[in-house]
Amino acid sequence: SQQGEEDPQALSIQEGENATMNCSYKTSINNLQWYRQNSGRGLVHLILIRSNEREKHSGRLRVTLDTSKKSSSLLITASRAADTASYFCATDDILTGGGNKLTFGTGTQLKVEL
Template identity: 90%
Template sequence: SQQGEEDPQALSIQEGENATMNCSYKTSINNLQWYRQNSGRGLVHLILIRSNEREKHSGRLRVTLDTSKKSSSLLITASRAADTASYFCATGSMYSGGGADGLTFGKGTHLIIQP
């Protein structure tokens, strides 16, 4: 069954604005990761947040995790045209019992930054 699900499916904002994407999941997790995929390319790891962490920063990225609500958000501040990409959350769980050794990807949020 699908674990992580991103919201919204698509987001279009003006350059310089902040972009927020959300990820919800259903079962207990060990960690949650965010990946970026530029058009026609592979996925690139952005950040990993563990289940005992609430917030993590990396450059213009800020990730929060609320295990009580089973949700995470990715905030990109001061967006740039180069941030145009699809963003995927991936939940890591030793309890999931599914394939891929407990790692499940969502369907992604397609972010467009208008110049």
């Protein structure tokens, strides 16, 4: 079953603009992770944020987590054409005992145009 729901489903921006994607989930979590998937390829891990963290940065990526609202956001700053991909959030639920059993959302398709 899908845990997270990403919003929006699709996003089209111009190169240099910022892209923000949101993820909502339903259960209590150990951590939340974001992945990127280029068309026809496997998933690439971007960033992990633990349940006791509120914000995390990695290069041009900024992730926030609000456990009270059960939501997370991924911000990509100064986007590039190479950022064109699908982005998925994935949760590691407390009920699974922290066994790294991830439940993925439905994804946001980001298109960055030149």
